[in-house]
Amino acid sequence: MFQELEGRHALITGAGAGIGAAISLQLAQTGCxxxxxxxSQGTLQAQAEALREQVPDLAVLIAPMDVADEQAVQAAVQQAQSRFGPVNILVNNAGQASSQPFAKTDxxxxxxxxxxxxxxxxHCIQAxxxxxxxAAKAGTPGRIVNIASTAGLKGYxxxxxxxxxxxxxxxxxxxxALELARKGVTVNAICPGYTETDIVxxxxxxxxGKTGKSEAEARQAxxxxxxxxxxxxPHEVAQSVLWLCAAGSDAINGQTMAIDGGELAG
Structure with a gap:
């Protein structure tokens, strides 16, 4: 299953933990x-070693970068392409959330x-x-998967x-997605609800800290x-990413897939 992904080059941002780590494992197991x-180079190195324990013949490169730094992104992508060729699968997973009332949001x-x-x-897509x-023109389709959030579909x-x-x-x-629709590249977004990650x-x-609730009560909230x-x-989000990258998903383009247990259904 997913043998068509073997040998394709996948670049994952925020790959060291949480959703990014789960996505990396799923793609590693397909032979990407x-x-x-x-x-963090140390976090990425630990993740690469963990992946090699599960997929011993894995071809993996760590390329530390801050996605907010255009030059760092360009340098990391150049390094990656020098090693493995063009990126066929890009998963934009890096993200950060900070909570403040709007009046205190400077x-x-x-x-x-x-x-x-x-x-x-x-920055990552441009690179x-x-x-x-x-690569798509030569016959290897491209996949861009942006990890957004239910916060991309509703307000919090x-x-x-x-x-x-x-x-x-x-x-x-x-x-x-509309620009690339006839060029062999699909672009989709995954929108997880509250997920077991460092952000949560x-x-x-x-x-x-702000309410005095216990940790269990806060998680329940x-x-x-x-x-x-x-x-x-995280593995539930990763499964959806894998499906979007696999054969048979060519017609799935410009979509936002909520992974939220039904939160947005009401």
């Missing part, structure tokens, strides 16, 4: 060659959320797209900058928005 990107916080969550996605288009109080940035990711996904763990601690009354698990 992986470039793992993130800000310009620095606003810009930081846009830089990491939206402009970072733009890989020329090579991806050339106290995270206005994050919500604005993720709405931007969804808009970029739709616009670019930070949100839990923020709730504990976040899970309450999910009709299944639980947090989404």
């Amino acid at each position: 060659r992986l470039t793992l990107c993130g800000r 310009a620095a916080l606003w810009q930081k959320m846009l830089n990491v969550n939206l402009t970072g996605t733009y 890989v797209l020329p090579g991806m288009l050339d 109080a106290y995270v206005s900058a994050y919500v604005a940035a993720k709405h931007g990711v969804v808009g970029l996904t739709k616009a670019l 763990r930070e949100a839990v601690q923020n709730i504990v 976040l899970a309450a928005s999910n009709p299944q009354q639980r947090l989404v698990q």
Whole structure:
């Protein structure tokens, strides 16, 4: 299963933990060659070693970078393409969320959320797209999967900058999907609800600090928005990414897939 992905070059941002780590494992198991990107070389190295334990013949490169830094992104992608050739699968997973009431959201916080969550996605697509288009023209389809959030499809109080940035990711996904529709590259967005990641763990601690609730109560408060009354698990998001990258998904383009237990169904 998914044998058609063997040998394809997949670049994943925010690959060191959480959703990014789960996506990396799924793609590694298909035989993809992986470039793992993130800000911490140590975290990426640990993830690469963990992947090799599960997939001993894995071809993997770590390319540390900050997605908000255009030059760093260009350098990392150049390194990756020198090693494995054009990127065939790009997963824009790197993200960051900060919580503040809008009145306390200063310009620095606003810009930081846009830089990491939206402009970072733009930087990565710009860097890989020329090579991806050339490969698609030669017969290897391209896949761009942007990990957005349910915050890209609805509003949440106290995270206005994050919500604005993720709405931007969804808009970029739709616009670019139309531009590339006849060029062998699809562009889609995955929109997870509250997921068992470092971002949610930070949100839990923020709730504990500001409300005095216990950690269990804070987690329950976040899970309450999910009709299944639980947090989404990283591997559930990764499975959806894998499906979008596989054969048979060519007609899935410009879509936003909510992985949220039904939160947006109501």
